[in-house]
Amino acid sequence: MITLPPSERDLNAYVDGQLNDADRSTLETYLAAHPELSRQVQAWQRDAQSLRAALSGELHRAPNPELDPAFIRQRMRRNRTRRFATAAVLLIAVSVGGLSGWHAREITFASANPPMADAVQAYRMFAVNANMASDWSSDKANNVQVWLDKNFAQANRLPDLESAGFKPVSGRLTTTEQGAAAMVVYKDSEGRTLSFFIRPPGEANHLLPRGSRRDGELQADYWSGSGYNYAVVGPADDPAAQAARLALKQPI
Amino acid sequence: MNEVDDQLRELLPRMRRFAVSLTRDHSSADDLVQSSLEKALSAWNGKRPEGDLRAWLFSILYRQFLDAHRRSRRYNRMLELFTGGKEDHFEPSVERTIVAQTTLQAFDRLNTEQRALLLWVSVEGLSYNEVAAILDVPVGTVMSRLSRARQALRQLSEGEITTPALRILK
Numbered sequence: 336m337i338t339l340p341p342s343e344r345d346l347n348a349y350v351d352g353q354l355n356d357a358d359r360s361t362l363e364t365y366l367a368a369h370p371e372l373s374r375q376v377q378a379w380q381r382d383a384q385s386l387r388a389a390l391s392g393e394l395h396r397a398p399n400p401e402l403d404p405a406f407i408r409q410r411m412r413r414n415r416t417r418r419f420a421t422a423a424v425l426l427i428a429v430s431v432g433g434l435s436g437w438h439a440r441e442i443t444f445a446s447a448n449p450p451m452a453d454a455v456q457a458y459r460m461f462a463v464n465a466n467m468a469s470d471w472s473s474d475k476a477n478n479v480q481v482w483l484d485k486n487f488a489q490a491n492r493l494p495d496l497e498s499a500g501f502k503p504v505s506g507r508l509t510t511t512e513q514g515a516a517a518m519v520v521y522k523d524s525e526g527r528t529l530s531f532f533i534r535p536p537g538e539a540n541h542l543l544p545r546g547s548r549r550d551g552e553l554q555a556d557y558w559s560g561s562g563y564n565y566a567v568v569g570p571a572d573d574p575a576a577q578a579a580r581l582a583l584k585q586p587i
Numbered sequence: 588m589n590e591v592d593d594q595l596r597e598l599l600p601r602m603r604r605f606a607v608s609l610t611r612d613h614s615s616a617d618d619l620v621q622s623s624l625e626k627a628l629s630a631w632n633g634k635r636p637e638g639d640l641r642a643w644l645f646s647i648l649y650r651q652f653l654d655a656h657r658r659s660r661r662y663n664r665m666l667e668l669f670t671g672g673k674e675d676h677f678e679p680s681v682e683r684t685i686v687a688q689t690t691l692q693a694f695d696r697l698n699t700e701q702r703a704l705l706l707w708v709s710v711e712g713l714s715y716n717e718v719a720a721i722l723d724v725p726v727g728t729v730m731s732r733l734s735r736a737r738q739a740l741r742q743l744s745e746g747e748i749t750t751p752a753l754r755i756l757k
Contacts, residue, residue: 348715386710387709387710390604401617
């Protein structure tokens, strides 16, 4: 219910047609008696009318097909698919990069650290040097296996190469970055030399699959078990050493 | 789905008109309508409130415009910092000038909210309650802001009459 004289809000509501019937006729009666106010209200009404007229043309613009809801839906779907595709490609790229990086790292390590390189090195230094001081030799009272077990808990048994004519003659403790290692030198009746090398697995020298590799005139056969890495090193092309390697293939 | 699209299609001319009244430029108006429709379509399942669809769409569009406007103002301020330039003042586009009438010229010079208010109420005939819901203010506030907008339009229109369209024609 409006009060008279009308507030500005009431006048606006009248212009906007937002008064109820009773209020409207009350206000119209009042305006009829107040020409000054009436002129003001009429000016507002004219403004509204000409605004409606001026803006009506905007309703008849040529349709823009890109604004059609169906088109917009389609575009949103396309964008979503594209975003998924982009994310997928990114994921693939990162994975490929990561995996190949990891792979490259392993290759680098492998080439920088061929398996059981220290075993081959120890063979070159000690095994062929008869004057080398040893920590165990065949004239000691205890057996080479007992000597080895003192230093390496639960390691695999020494390989038995007697069938090929090789017997343990001396043993020597040495060290690696990861801990103690040992080499046992085998000789046969002709003085040919093989060595058995045991070491803890290193950071890069992780546990090895059974395999062999050639290093100059030497061949290393290596494997892992019971938490250690092992290698048997000897001349690569010697038939007696080959026979000993065959004996290795028997389960130890 | 198709029913929704039909309703939207029917309101499309009104959305475009409202967008033009905000942007004062046809192509950015259509960009605005497009982003608003995307917003509306993705919100449709969740948020479409009861009531007038037109008012709901207007409110999305208005908000989109304010966001974009705020962003571009920030951008302009940054440009000013680097170039020492002044923010561009609005000049009516040629196509708008040709159809322009005194009231329209005056309308284009109102501020954003006043243009929106007058379009919603005087042109589209939305109720004060609907407008209050769009702006998220009390109905009384809508009424007093509307009253101010109307007076500003009146003054600007009178001003245009005393200084004829010379300024606009350049």
